[in-house]
Amino acid sequence: MLADEPTGNLDARNADSIFQLLGELNVAQRTAFLVVTHDLQLAKRMSRQLEMRDGRLTADLTLMGAE
16 A cells, blocks of 8 residues: 555644554555655654665665564
């Protein structure tokens, strides 16, 4: 599933609710998510991060211990 800025215009409480829902769907439906975000706090919660700058992939990080 592709989620483009899913928490972009939400307050912190609702953003966390959306993130929790995506996590539940990920587990229950065994669905992979591609989340596009500028929110670094949200990105830190992902198990893998791909960073792009000027249309080029600049980082590919697998995070141990992601929430």
